[in-house]
Amino acid sequence: xxxxxxxxxxxxxxxxxxxxxxxxxxxxxxxxxxxxxxxxxxxxxxxxxxxxxxxxxxxxxxxxxxxxxxxxxxxxxxxxxxxxxxxxxxxxxxxxxxxxxxxxxxxxxxxxxxxxxxxxxxxxxxxxxxxxxxxxxxxxxxxxxxxxxxxxxxxxxxxxxxxxxxxxxxxxxxxxxxxxxxxxxxxxxxxxxxxxxxxxxxxxxxxxxxxxxxxxxxxxxxxxxxxxxxxxxxxxxxxxxxxxxxxxxxxxxxxxxxxxxxxxxxxxxxxxxxxxxxxxxxxxxxxxxxxxxxxxxxxxxxxxxxxxxxxxxxxxxxxxxxxxxxxxxxxxxxxxxxxxxxxxxxxxxxxxxxxxxxxxxxxxxxxxxxxxxxxxxxxxxxxxxxxxxxxxxxxxxxxxxxxxxxxxxxxxxxxxxxxxxxxxxxxxxxxxxxxxxxxxxxxxxxxxxxxxxxxxxxxxxxxxxxxxxxxxxxxxxxxxxxxxxxxxxxxxxxxxxxxxxxxxxxxxxxxxxxxxxxxxxxxxxxxxxxxxxxxxxxxxxxxxxxxxxxxxxxxxxxxxxxxxxxxxxxxxxxxxxxxxxxxxxxxxxxxxxxxxxxxxxxxxxxxxxxxxxxxxxxxxxxxxxxxxxxxxxxxxxxxxxxxxxxxxx
Amino acid sequence: xxxxxxxxxxxxxxxxxxxxxxxxxxxxxxxxxxxxxxxxxxxxxxxxxxxxxxxxxxxxxxxxxxxxxxxxxxxxxxxxxxxxxxxxxxxxxxxxxxxxxxxxxxxxxxxxxxxxxxxxxxxxxxxxxxxxxxxxxxxxxxxxxxxxxxxxxxxxxxxxxxxxxxxxxxxxxxxxxxxxxxxxxxxxxxxxxxxxxxxxxxxxxxxxxxxxxxxxxxxxxxxxxxxxxxxxxxxxxxxxxxxxxxxxxxxxxxxxxxxxxxxxxxxxxxxxxxxxxxxxxxxxxxxxxxxxxxxxxxxxxxxxxxxx
Numbered sequence: 003x004x005x006x007x008x009x010x011x012x013x014x015x016x017x018x019x020x021x022x023x024x025x026x027x028x029x030x031x032x033x034x035x036x037x038x039x040x041x042x043x044x045x046x047x048x049x050x051x052x053x054x055x056x057x058x059x060x061x062x063x064x065x066x067x068x069x070x071x072x073x074x075x076x077x078x079x080x081x082x083x084x085x086x087x088x089x090x091x092x093x094x095x096x097x098x099x100x101x102x103x104x105x106x107x108x109x110x111x112x113x114x115x116x117x118x119x120x121x122x123x124x125x126x127x128x129x130x131x132x133x134x135x136x137x138x139x140x141x142x143x144x145x146x147x148x149x150x151x152x153x154x155x156x157x158x159x160x161x162x163x164x165x166x167x168x169x170x171x172x173x174x175x176x177x178x179x180x181x182x183x184x185x186x187x188x189x190x191x192x193x194x195x196x197x198x199x200x201x202x203x204x205x206x207x208x209x210x211x212x213x214x215x216x217x218x219x220x221x222x223x224x225x226x227x228x229x230x231x232x233x234x235x236x237x238x239x240x241x242x243x244x245x246x247x248x249x250x251x252x253x254x255x256x257x258x259x260x261x262x263x264x265x266x267x268x269x270x271x272x273x274x275x276x277x278x279x280x281x282x283x284x285x286x287x288x289x290x291x292x293x294x295x296x297x298x299x300x301x302x303x304x305x306x307x308x309x310x311x312x313x314x315x316x317x318x319x320x321x322x323x324x325x326x327x328x329x330x331x332x333x334x335x336x337x338x339x340x341x342x343x344x345x346x347x348x349x350x351x352x353x354x355x356x357x358x359x360x361x362x363x364x365x366x367x368x369x370x371x372x373x374x375x376x377x378x379x380x381x382x383x384x385x386x387x388x389x390x391x392x393x394x395x396x397x398x399x400x401x402x403x404x405x406x407x408x409x410x411x412x413x414x415x416x417x418x419x420x421x422x423x424x425x426x427x428x429x430x431x432x433x434x435x436x437x438x439x440x441x442x443x444x445x446x447x448x449x450x451x452x453x454x455x456x457x458x459x460x461x462x463x464x465x466x467x468x469x470x471x472x473x474x475x476x477x478x479x480x481x482x483x484x485x486x487x488x489x490x491x492x493x494x495x496x497x498x499x500x501x502x503x504x505x506x507x508x509x510x511x512x513x514x515x516x517x518x519x520x521x522x523x524x525x526x527x528x529x530x531x532x533x534x535x536x537x538x539x540x541x542x543x544x545x546x547x548x549x550x551x552x553x554x555x556x557x558x559x560x561x562x563x564x565x566x567x568x569x570x571x572x573x574x575x576x577x578x579x580x581x582x583x584x585x586x587x588x589x590x591x592x593x594x595x596x597x598x599x600x601x602x603x604x605x606x607x608x609x610x611x612x613x614x615x616x617x618x619x620x621x622x623x624x625x626x627x628x629x630x631x632x633x634x635x636x637x638x639x640x641x642x643x644x645x646x647x648x649x650x651x
Numbered sequence: 652x653x654x655x656x657x658x659x660x661x662x663x664x665x666x667x668x669x670x671x672x673x674x675x676x677x678x679x680x681x682x683x684x685x686x687x688x689x690x691x692x693x694x695x696x697x698x699x700x701x702x703x704x705x706x707x708x709x710x711x712x713x714x715x716x717x718x719x720x721x722x723x724x725x726x727x728x729x730x731x732x733x734x735x736x737x738x739x740x741x742x743x744x745x746x747x748x749x750x751x752x753x754x755x756x757x758x759x760x761x762x763x764x765x766x767x768x769x770x771x772x773x774x775x776x777x778x779x780x781x782x783x784x785x786x787x788x789x790x791x792x793x794x795x796x797x798x799x800x801x802x803x804x805x806x807x808x809x810x811x812x813x814x815x816x817x818x819x820x821x822x823x824x825x826x827x828x829x830x831x832x833x834x835x836x837x838x839x840x841x842x843x844x845x846x847x848x849x850x851x852x853x854x855x856x857x858x859x860x861x862x863x864x865x866x867x868x869x870x871x872x873x874x875x876x877x878x879x880x881x882x883x884x885x886x887x888x889x890x891x892x893x894x895x896x897x898x899x900x901x902x903x904x905x906x907x908x909x910x911x912x913x914x915x916x917x918x919x920x921x922x923x924x925x926x927x928x929x930x931x932x933x934x935x936x937x938x939x940x941x942x943x944x945x946x947x948x949x950x951x952x953x954x955x956x957x958x959x
Contacts, residue, residue, distance in 0.1 A: 366773075368715040388760045389753065401752045402809070409807040416804040417956055423804075424796045427755065431792040434759055435785035438766040442781070447773030448713045508747040515745065515753065519727055526723045533872045538707035544714075544774045544868050558770065558778020566786040570938065 006067065006075075006122070009044030013037055013115050020104050026097045030107060034090040037111060038083055044118065045079040048072055052486050066124035066188055069493035070256070073332060073486070074121040074249050077339045080472070081241045082114050084465035088347045089234040091461035095354055109143035110234060113243075120246055126175040126185045133171065136246070137164035140239055144231040156230035163213055163223035170210030171250075177203060178257070190257040200258060204265060207254040215247025217306060218276035221299045222603045225283075228295035229359060233350025236291060240298045241343035245335050248305055252328070255309075256495065259316055266313035273306025274425050281432040285439070285564045286577055286598035289359045290349045293440060294342065297385060300429060301338040304397065305331045307422065311403040320410045322503040325491055326403035329504045332487050334396035337384070337476060341393065344381035344469035347462070348374070352444070355456050361440065361560050366449040370456035375445045377466040382437040384473040387430050390516035392476035395483075397426065402507060435567060443560040450554050478516050481509045561596050568598070659904065660734070660744030667733045671886035672696035672879070674919060681923035696882060700875055708871030713773040721768030722869070722876035728761040729880040729887070736890045737812045739908035740897075746812045751803055754811060755795055758843075761880070762788055769865035780864035783934065787842055787849070787861070790941035794839040797948030798832040799891065805955075815894040824958050831951040833895045838944035840888035842937075844881065847926040849937055859934070889915050 019033030051072045067075075089110055093103045116135035123129040141164065144157045177199070178190045194200050213220040224244070228236045255261065280299030287293040308331030315323030351374065352367070353359055368375045384391035404423045408416040476483050488504045546552045568577045579596040676693040683690020710718060734744040735754050762784065769781040803809055806817035820826050842849045845862035852863050866877045893914045932940060 366713070368717070372716065383760075383763065386759070386763065387756065388763055389756050390760075394756060397756075398749065398752055402749055405749075405803070405807070405809050408804045414956075417952065420796065420801055420804045420952070423800060424793045427792045427796050428789065430756070430759065431789035434763055434766075435789055438763060438770070438781070438785055442767055442770030446715060446717060446767065446771040507749065511745070511747045512753070515731065519731060522730070523720075523723055523727045526727060527720065530723055530872050530876070533704070534708050537705055537871060539871070540707065540709055541712050541714075542709050544711035544772045545776070546774060547776075552774070554773070556775055557773050558775050558782065563770075563778065563782045563785070566782055567789060 005047035005050075006044050009040050009042075009047065010115060010118065012040030012043060013111065014040075016040060017108060017111055020107055026103060027094065030090060030093045030097065030103065033107060033111065034086055037114070038086050041079050041082045041086065041114070044075070045083070048075045048079055052076060052489070063186070064125050064128050065122045066186075067122050068188075069490040070249070070252060070495060071121040073336075073490045074245070075118060076486075077245060077336050078114075078117055078121065078242050080336075081238070081339050081343050081469075084347070084468045085234060085238050085241070085343060086110075086114075087461050087468075088237070088350070088465035091459045091465075092232070092234050092350065092354075094459075094461075106143055106146050106232065109139045110238075112139040113143060113235075113238065117238075117242060117246065121249055124187050126179065126187055129187065130168065130171060130175065133246075134164075134168060136243065137168070140231075140235055140243060143235045144227060144239075146232045147230075150230070153230040156226040159223045160227035163220075163227075167210050167213050170206050170213075174203060174206040174210060177206070187253065187257070192258050194258070194260060194262060203258060204254065204261075207251065207258075208269070211247040211250030211254070212272075213247070214250065215244050215302045215306075216276075216299050217272050217302060218279060218299065219272075219602055221276065221280070222600065222607050224299060225287075225292050225295040225600065228298075229289055229291040233346060233353065236295075237343040237346035237350070240295065240346055241339045244298060244302060245339060248302070248309075248331070248335055251309060252331075252495075255313070255316070260319065261313040261316045263314060263317035266310050266315075266317055268310075269306055269313055270310030270422065273303045273310055274422065275303070276300070276306060277303030277429045278425060278432070281429055281436060282567075282571055283598065283600065285432060285436045286568050288362050288560055290352065290361050290440065290444070291346070291359055293361075293436070294345055294349060297345075297433075297436070298338075298342060300433065301334070301342065301385070304400065304426070304429070305334045305338065307426065308332075308334060308396075308400050308403065311400070311407055314407060314411075318411055320407075323403065323407050323410055325488070325503050326399060326406050328491055328495065329484075329487050330396055330399035330403055332490060333399060333483065334393075336483070337392045337396050337473075340469050340472045340476075341381045341384040341391075344466055344473070345378065345385065347466055347469070348378040348381065351458055351462050351466075355458075356451075356453065358451075361443050363451045364444040364449075365447050365451075365554060365557065366445070367453070367456060368445040370453060371458050373463065374458045374466070375441075377463070377470045378445070379441060380470040380473050382441050384477070386433040386437050388434070390477050390519055391473045392480070393473075395476060395480045395512075397430070398512075399504070399507070400426065402503075406503065432567070435564070439560050439563045443558075443563065447557045448554045450557065479513055481505075481513070484509060565596075568596075656742045657744065659739075659741035660746075663736070663738035663741050664730075664734050664744055666738060667736070667883065667886050667890070668730070671882040672700060674886055674889060674915070675882050677916070678919050678923050678926075681920060682926055685923060685927040696878075700879060703870075703875040703878065704872065706871040706874075708873055710873075711772045711774070711868045714771045714868075717764070717771045718768045718869070718873070721764040721771075722873045722880075724764045725761045726876045726880045726883075728757050729883045732757055733883055733887055735811055736887060737815055737894060738890060739911045740904050741908075743812055746810050749809045751799065751809055751811050751814065755792070759788075765865060772868045774868065776858075776864050776867055779858070780861055780867075783861045784865060787937055787941065790938050790945070791839055791842050794835055794941065794944050794948060797945055797952065798835045798839070801948070801952045802832065815897055818895065818897055824955060828951060828955040829895050831947060833892055835944045835948045835951070836888070836892050836895070838940070840885075840892060841922075841925075842941060844885045844888055846885075846922065848929040848932045849940070851931045859931070889918055892918055 016033040016036035019036055020029050023029035023032060051067065093107060096103050113136060116132050116139060119132040120129065120136055123132050141157060141161050144160060145153055147153050178192070179185055181192055181199070182190050184190070192200060192203065209220065216224045228240060231239060277300050280296050280303055284293045284296035284300065287296060308327050311327030312324050312331065315321070315327055352364070356364060380391065384393040387393040387397040401423060404419040408419040484504055544552070571577070577596065577598045579594070582591060582593045584592060673693060673696070676696045679695065680690045680693050732754055735746065735750050737743050766781045766785055769777040799814060802818065803814050806814060808814045808817055818829060820829065845852060850861040851859070862881065866874060869877060893911055896914055
């Protein structure tokens with residue numbers, strides 16, 4: 003426990019690095035080093051804590067570190083270290099360009115610290131303060147390039163989403179306080195017998211935390227905010243901060259259980275929609291960061307599927323189902339944090355070098371830096387859930403959850419679980435289509451736009467390498483991580499169990515198969531190499547049907563690759579093609595473009611907000627141009643509230 | 652018992668690896684006979700492989716290491732998938748709870764790299780093939796789950812060996828269920844193995860092909876590996892299909908194996924017949940064709956569960 007606070011204090015100290023050193027470069031180096039040391043100290047505590055399997059339940063009225071918070075601390079700290087390493091390289095790049103980076107670094111550090119505080123906060127008010135601090139610091143870091151118009155609109159979406167979330171959470175915690183007369187999250191417990199209140203609390207939590215996580219009808223801020231944020235922030239945002247929504251939902255489950263069965267259905271259904279449409283929207287994007295943002299929605303959906311299974315298990319008091327469902331969700335949370343930050347950091351490196359996020363202008367990068375492409379490819383394979391990397395492991399647990407639910411609960415469950423399994427398989431297929439598109443258009447073939455230099459610094463390699471290493475370790479040797487997840491579930495999450503459904507899955511066999519793949523692959527590759535030596539190998543031009551003047555622009559583009567799939571779901575995706583054709587002999591002004599909008603944003607949010615503005619403008623009594631009047635009216639309102647509250651008591 | 656299982660599993664795997672090209676040869680020979688030609692000898696695929704093996708390998712200028720490793724990944728995954736299949740009444744080499752998921756996803760790994768390798772060339776031909784492969788794979792994946800997966804959910808087994816062992820043909824509604832399932836699987840097999848009417852491996856037009864156009868720029872040992880893995884893939888789907896009819900056989904290993912091979916031969920006749928009398932679909936209607944297979948899978952499942 004002390005180590006954790008020591009780590010946090012060291013992290014806070016790193017802020018002084020910014021304050022005391024005049025030289026930007028030196029300040030950035032010193033504070034990053036201190037920051038990483040601080041996180042590492044915290045990480046040693048977390049790992050110790052999780053390895054012992056006994057949660058240190060220390061209650062100082064403000065903090066509590068139990069198994070669930072330890073697990074999320076692990077996620078935060080594990081991702082923070084590579085992100086900080088990358089942050090150093092990123093800021094160095096900007097310092098060289100002469101940008102001001104100090105405030106950005108400050109917000110980054112505050113964001114890291116406040117996110118760690120969120121998961122160990124026990125006092126509800128303190129939790130909300132940390133939560134706001136986390137949201138605001140990430141917002142302020144996001145507007146680094148605030149002169150750009152897209153940055154202004156995108157970050158504004160994020161700001162509004164954050165405010166809406168907090169509104170729901172305020173009501174949520176106030177209701178809980180009202181019921182239990184305590185501000186401590188660990189004291190909260192509401193039984194389902196309270197009827198309507200129970201449902202209202204769940205609705206508030208699922209909307210509030212669900213918006214943070216990015217479940218489908220509430221996802222709109224994600225694809226707007228991620229592309230415009232500096233890469234360091236979008237990596238942390240997508241890797242860790244949206245997971246805080248998942249953390250919140252899991253905490254809610256601890257407070258409010260057992261869940262009714264229909265709630266499990268709702269979560270499962272919403273998650274399934276998020277997963278399928280998240281990946282389908284991703285397929286239609288050309289902006290690499292926007293594509294990755296939609297993939298976050300998909301993966302949050304997969305995590306949600308696990309949670310939904312867990313809820314159903316809780317409704318039927320079936321421990322194995324709960325363990326497999328929540329276990330899959332927890333492990334996928336960790337996995338997604340790892341590979342998504344890997345991919346975002348990769349996208350940042352590409353953006354730094356090429357100055358564009360449009361994948362249609364890239365190509366042939368594998369000839370510039372092979373190691374970089376391999377690292378990015380590892381992340382891509384992992385996110386598709388393809389063996390032998392970590393994404394497969396967590397999806398495998400969720401599939402096992404489907405099978406187990408069908409077996410344990412019987413009745414109509416086999417059919418519904420089968421449909422869920424098919425949904426997940428469908429998502430996997432779409433993810434493969436999406437990531438083969440992304441990787442092949444960006445890295446393979448020849449350059450569509452001339453690339454003069456492609457520099458990947460040692461720090462970039464290091465940060466991506468650490469994350470990729472975890473993808474491989476969890477993929478090939480999942481057992482220790484499975485044990486951690488199992489102990490987290492056993493300690494105060496589901497009623498204590500001696501069940502070993504998670505550890506009983508044949509992990510040894512999976513490790514053996516995966517290592518077998520690598521071994522056989524290596525042997526066959528060497529064999530192929532020797533055969534090629536014997537019978538010869540050379541390079542030549544690609545076959546172009548006899549046409550000689552092949553041009554890089556004639557390569558298959560991302561849009562044409564994804565077109566066949568996008569056309570199928572045209573109406574939902576709002577996928578539009580605009581063609582301008584002329585009949586003239588010399589077709590001068592012909593053009594073609596295709597783009598996709600978000601149906602929820604396009605059809606509901608924007609028209610809805612317009613309507614709301616119209617309604618509000620009708621009841622607007624005070625219409626001053628001076629902001630001081632507004633401040634005064636806010637002040638007066640607060641005073642009136644205070645007086646009412648005072649008299650009430 | 653353990654050792655006998657392992658030996659039998661190894662024999663099954665070796666049989667698949669050795670006889671897979673012959674299966675293609677048999678189908679091609681029958682197709683030739685049905686259309687009134689003499690046709691190439693049954694062993695022709697072996698000769699083809701031998702020829703490719705000795706050829707020089709030529710890589711496209713713009714290609715990278717992806718096209719070098721993809722053929723090897725392809726064959727490794729296909730061999731691994733073959734090792735999970737029960738042949739005759741033998742327990743496969745790799746069999747554990749949940750291997751049905753590993754089986755489906757391991758083929759996904761092969762597909763991932765195959766698509767990347769096709770795009771690696773940087774030519775539009777390969778791009779077209781890759782795009783089609785990715786699209787049809789999305790629709791093919793659910794079929795697998797709605798057929799073999801549905802038996803898994805009904806029987807509560809999660810290993811391919813156990814799933815097939817659980818099939819008992821003593822109940823009329825279950826027999827019908829299995830027959831419709833096997834129809835769906837055959838549609839899946841035709842798509843995955845790029846046979847008619849989804850894909851025509853023998854056409855001369857690159858624009859209309861799927862699998863064949865993806866490996867257009869490969870030669871020598873690379874093409875050898877691709878071809879060999881596509882032969883094994885056909886054998887894999889033939890076994891998936893045949894295994895539906897297990898209980899026809901006797902619970903006796905040698906006899907079971909014999910009956911197994913006979914059923915595969917029957918299937919090859921059916922495939923050759925189908926390929927002779929059907930024309931290739933328009934590319935646009937292939938998703939509908941696959942959705943049709945999914946739909947009969949769903950209907951079949953619903954009807955079975957409600958009449959049970």
